[in-house]
Amino acid sequence: MFRSTGSGLLVARIAWASLLRRRTRTVLVVLMIAMSLWGLLFMQGLYEGMYEQMIDNAIRSGSGHLTIYAKGYRLEPDIKKLITNIEEVARFLAKDQRVASVVSRINQEALAATANYSRNAKVLGVELGAEQKHGRLADYLRQGELAFGPKARGAVVGSGLAKKLKISLGHKLVLSAQATDNEVSAIALKVRGIIKTNNLAIDDGAVFIDQAKAAEFLGIGAGVTQVCVILHSEEEMVPLQQALRQKFTDLEVFRWDELYPALMQSRVMMEGFSYVTYLLVFAVAALGIFGVILVSILERIREFGIMLAIGTEFALIRKIVLFESFIIGFLGYLSGSLLGGLTLNYFRVHGLDLTAFSEGLDAFGLDAIMYSIIKPDYFVTAFLAVLLATILSVIFPLRVLKKARPIEAITKL
Amino acid sequence: MSEFLQVKDISKVFNPEQEFEVAALSGINLAIGRGEFVVISGPSGSGKTTLLNIIGGLDAASGGAVILDGLTLTDLAEKELCLQRRDHIGFVFQAYNLIPVLTARENIEYVMKLQGKSQQDCDARVVEIAEKLGIAQLLNKLPNQLSGGQQQRVAVARAVASKPKLILADEPTANLDSGTAAELMAMMEKLNREERITVIFSSHDPMVIAKARRSIILRDGRVVQNEITP
Numbered sequence A: 001m002f003r004s005t006g007s008g009l010l011v012a013r014i015a016w017a018s019l020l021r022r023r024t025r026t027v028l029v030v031l032m033i034a035m036s037l038w039g040l041l042f043m044q045g046l047y048e049g050m051y052e053q054m055i056d057n058a059i060r061s062g063s064g065h066l067t068i069y070a071k072g073y074r075l076e077p078d079i080k081k082l083i084t085n086i087e088e089v090a091r092f093l094a095k096d097q098r099v100a101s102v103v104s105r106i107n108q109e110a111l112a113a114t115a116n117y118s119r120n121a122k123v124l125g126v127e128l129g130a131e132q133k134h135g136r137l138a139d140y141l142r143q144g145e146l147a148f149g150p151k152a153r154g155a156v157v158g159s160g161l162a163k164k165l166k167i168s169l170g171h172k173l174v175l176s177a178q179a180t181d182n183e184v185s186a187i188a189l190k191v192r193g194i195i196k197t198n199n200l201a202i203d204d205g206a207v208f209i210d211q212a213k214a215a216e217f218l219g220i221g222a223g224v225t226q227v228c229v230i231l232h233s234e235e236e237m238v239p240l241q242q243a244l245r246q247k248f249t250d251l252e253v254f255r256w257d258e259l260y261p262a263l264m265q266s267r268v269m270m271e272g273f274s275y276v277t278y279l280l281v282f283a284v285a286a287l288g289i290f291g292v293i294l295v296s297i298l299e300r301i302r303e304f305g306i307m308l309a310i311g312t313e314f315a316l317i318r319k320i321v322l323f324e325s326f327i328i329g330f331l332g333y334l335s336g337s338l339l340g341g342l343t344l345n346y347f348r349v350h351g352l353d354l355t356a357f358s359e360g361l362d363a364f365g366l367d368a369i370m371y372s373i374i375k376p377d378y379f380v381t382a383f384l385a386v387l388l389a390t391i392l393s394v395i396f397p398l399r400v401l402k403k404a405r406p407i408e409a410i411t412k413l
Numbered sequence B: 001m002s003e004f005l006q007v008k009d010i011s012k013v014f015n016p017e018q019e020f021e022v023a024a025l026s027g028i029n030l031a032i033g034r035g036e037f038v039v040i041s042g043p044s045g046s047g048k049t050t051l052l053n054i055i056g057g058l059d060a061a062s063g064g065a066v067i068l069d070g071l072t073l074t075d076l077a078e079k080e081l082c083l084q085r086r087d088h089i090g091f092v093f094q095a096y097n098l099i100p101v102l103t104a105r106e107n108i109e110y111v112m113k114l115q116g117k118s119q120q121d122c123d124a125r126v127v128e129i130a131e132k133l134g135i136a137q138l139l140n141k142l143p144n145q146l147s148g149g150q151q152q153r154v155a156v157a158r159a160v161a162s163k164p165k166l167i168l169a170d171e172p173t174a175n176l177d178s179g180t181a182a183e184l185m186a187m188m189e190k191l192n193r194e195e196r197i198t199v200i201f202s203s204h205d206p207m208v209i210a211k212a213r214r215s216i217i218l219r220d221g222r223v224v225q226n227e228i229t230p
């Protein structure tokens, strides 16, 4: 890049000395870039952590990566549309290396009632052992225990539902629902546990009961309404979905993003949001560098004039100006990334405790403690944004310098 | 001998064909030999600065030619001219005009660095020239840490360090007291003698003018006297 080492060193020497000479200003712009980058990284890592958490909650407590229903069940849930070949499905999934965990459920709409209140609810007939390995039910337990007790007469209830029914541990609860024979069947249960998953569908309506009990209660001879599959990697989702569809033509297989389009939308929105913030950081860096370089060029017209007069080529002066803006941009990038990276790492490990606002967060299906994410491409994108800002922001000041005819500046006192 | 610098029919009009048109120089012809020590004097506004700027390629003439050691400077494009200035002409300005962020040493070796000279060459030359000008103790100071006279000596050192053919100095002593001015002139004279560098400077100061061996006087953009003092 430099014609000779001598002039290369000269460029670095003059650029660096000029920045030091205007130290306060240089530090301010570096800080400006660093702060905006810090904010960007912080927001991005936290937001991404947040929605990944939302998705994870939905996957872990509800659908899994893949959900299998009997044909037509999804659009019109009906207790008579059962996955009757559950054994065969279970065997197929057990063989597949991509599968991390599988659970089956019997779901039915129900009415949950106490002596004083009644609410719509959803019965989930589950196998507790499998569920515990599958999701994070144990983590979600807020009160009591994850167990259905002697004779499987117990129930684990979502926190929102419990609140609405004003019930707590040990209270009695009566579920009534339509059974396979179209008759309404009822069952009396005792609350043994209360869970809070931040998946609203569960918290506000779920009543977990023993799967065999549910089959008996609803008059199901064999089969379940839903099979949920969690995979080792999200990338395997589509291939396995296709494999399952091919193998079991009488069943329907959905991915989580098909079941919860709103969640997927929030991921897409997040991406849009991060573009906007990158644009913002870019603008801050560009404007900051632009301002500083323009002012320092205007102040130094005479200085550059002398340099040109005694035989400095304009190309060398351009290099000096570029070098200065690179130093500013690079220092800003370095300190911003460092701050942002450290902050994100802290919140990745310790989480950001938003318990104070947890009522409001519930409404969005968010956890009270948010954990951030760090991805290398945050830093790559930020670097490119700052680099581009650095280059673009010196174009105009350099044109000003060229037009100002610095030679005139020195001949006038 | 007299072929070294030729100024042929140089004219300069500022703001041509405008309301404030100024004919700063008209029909200037000069021939200056290698190694001469020349002063240009004349009343304020007579065109001294304009003439020096045109000779040094800092400003374009409206007509005529400047030929330095066989090369017609007035024909060159800015980029070429810039390299000619770097390699063959040293400038000393009334306002010193050192590069403020560089130390005295770095200012002195600046042009040599541009020329790609090695650090050893630069160091040797800086020491040699600093001794001659009595600024060896000032080399690590920044311009704003030096007095006017010291800055001007550094500026002279910068102008001669790369051994140019010609030094152009526009009122180099105007900002100095008479004692310092005399010292600076003595040094320029010494450099002229010892390094055989041609020096052209402008001045208002009779004492300074008296040091020169050729005296050119301008009035209203014309040469009214051009004689060699015996």
Ligand SMILES: Nc1ncnc2c1ncn2[C@@H]1O[C@H](COP(=O)(O)OP(=O)(O)OP(=O)(O)O)[C@@H](O)[C@H]1O
Pocket (backbone or CB within 6 Å): B014, B015, B022, B023, B024, B042, B043, B044, B045, B046, B047, B048, B049, B050, B051
């Ligand atoms: N850039 C310019 N634009 C218009 N007129 C100019 C410009 N520079 C110089 N002049 C005019 O040209 C004439 C010669 O100016 P010059 O500066 O060469 O004089 P000088 O002999 O150096 O004067 P001084 O002794 O005051 O330095 C003056 O009339 C001046 O007003």
Ligand SMILES: [Mg+2]
Pocket (backbone or CB within 6 Å): B048, B049, B050, B170
């Ligand atoms: Mg003048």
